[in-house]
Amino acid sequence: DQQVKQNSPSLSVQEGRISILNCDYTNSMFDYFLWYKKYPAEGPTFLISISSIKDKNEDGRFTVFLNKSAKHLSLHIVPSQPGDSAVYFCAASDEGSSNTGKLIFGQGTTLQVKP
């Protein structure tokens, strides 16, 4: 049972344009969501997060939107840069009930930003 899904395996955008990465989840108990970026041969690097009590969080070029009724979140990168090319993982946790903070990850979306 895939509780966190990233239905687009890959995305290609032009440098300077917006990249939108999507993520859907099924568990309504999730109360914290994170995005990680991963380069080959490295561990995932934390990018941005959002609590379920918010619907938007912004950090520089990165903005995460959360739609709880649709159980959907998205990551916007504006403007996209070639260095953003990586695999992006959406992750969720149910800290309120489990108290462990373990993360449930999606399958990842490979972003390619073309110069």
Place this chain on the structure above:
Amino acid sequence: DTGVSQDPRHKITKRGQNVTFRCDPISEHNRLYWYRQTLGQGPEFLTYFQNEAQLEKSRLLSDRFSAERPKGSFSTLEIQRTEQGDSAMYLCASSLMAGVNEQFFGPGTRLTVL
């Protein structure tokens, strides 16, 4: 560098052998996690430590797997009688205890079982 470190980075072993991986978390982090990642998938949770106590284990963690975190500092993950299906990237992550906060990942140990 005060990030999470893992050793070794790569391990090639023959089926049936035992392997042990080490993780050194960020020093002030109480929480430590092990995940496993296979090709084309996101990381999957294996086990969680709060200080030295192992508080949760995934059903993915068969009885051939054991993890320890003596003294609440570094952690080891041992796989006994390795199988080809154990081939994966093993990731360690740590975070602070208080509240909800992001996990910081190490570079991972890539295991290949021949």
